[in-house]
Amino acid sequence: MERWDVVVVGGGPAGSAAALAALRTGATVLVVDRAEFPRDKVCGDGVAPEALDVLAALAVDPAELTAGYPAVPRLSLRSPGGATVQRATARPSHVVPREVLDGRLLAAALARGARFRRHAVRELRPDADGVTVDGALRAGVVVGADGAESVVRRALGLPTNRTDRLAVAIRGYAPELPGQAGTQVLVTTEQRWPAYAWSFPLGDGRANVGYGELVSGGATRAALVEGLHRLLPGVAPGRLRAHRLPLSTGRPRQPDGRVLLAGDAASLVNPLTGEGIFYAVVSGALAGAAAAAGPDAGVRYRAALHRRLDAHLRSSSAAARLSRWPALMDAAFRAAAADQRVFDDVVALGLADGRLTPRALTGAVRELAVGRA
DSSP: OEEEEEEEEOOSHHHHHHHHHHHTTTOOEEEEESSOSSOOOOSOOEEOHHHHHHHHHTTOOHHHHTTTSOOEEEEEEEOTTSOEEEEEEEEEEEEOOHHHHHHHHHHHHHHTTOEEEEOOOOOEEEETTEEEETTTEEEEEEEEOOOTTOHHHHHTTOOOOOGGGEEEEEEEEEEOOTTOTTEEEEEEOSTTSSEEEEEEEOSSSEEEEEEEEEGGGTOOHHHHHHHHHHHSTTOOOSSOEEEEEEOGGGOOOOOSSSEEEOGGGGTOOOTTTOOOHHHHHHHHHHHHHHGGGGGGHHHHHHHHHHHHHHHHHHHHHHHHHHTTSHHHHHHHHHHHHHOHHHHHHHHHHHHSSOOOOHHHHHHHHHHHHHHHO
16 A cells, blocks of 8 residues: 555645645655646635745745735725725735645645645545555545545544534636725625625736625525625626635634644634635644654644634634624724724734734724714
């Protein structure tokens, strides 16, 4: 039977980060994916600078990864009640189509010694000494980085997220919004709340545009399309594709043993913004490093995730609960408009690993009191 130290299921950002981290421990690494690369992946395409920091620590050059896609230095937010704020972010983001981003990341892992094979995994059999994959591959550790519909997660017997902890979104490409070059735009609404639309410019005159809401709200494709056009009137995307977003409020406990879950497979999607690339590369890197622990990989990885993300995930979950009150969201956006520091706190919470800070809470409460006066 073919043997590898680490088999990574899924070649997206989480899988490539896992492969890069595992290679640094001297492991032999095979990445398997049901698709050939480069391939498109439904996503908002926004890459936060903190995600690039994680990849730089794995010796991936951020400039090479984002080449051809200029920095996006500004962010525009509109609250459910119409409060707006547009500011420069502390550090610029990039918008890189996943067909490009994922292909470049996987190429970096292959250049460092990983191997790739097109294969749709159907069965895992973990035991004390390793994991058998589809009766043909033997791995010391398997990293499941195979997305929202993860076969690896199902093989572990872990259920999918509840519908109130699962979002669905549509995405397409359209001309960028007039006057919004270099600006990521997020628009929320009281209708079908919580829901939002986005337009993220690629820098070539096009933008990634989309709309998402909770599955528990009874979302249909027609409702998603209507929401996109209601919040971004005049937008004219080409083909629209849908995808599910398993939110971190429904993430499962990482089990002990030799099978690890990263990225969307671990329900690591920000419940406020739907951001997942930062979580993917962080969790993938931690999983790849933990794989060296063999039978203790699950315990090692769970502890590493706790140290790296637990305080942030508790903050984002609390903020997601608070956001159910549109008036409070309006107040938070007004506070961000009044204070750059609050704006930066909100951005870090929604796009990276920021906390729900006393400054942001105080500002929102103050604005809420002013609004009621």
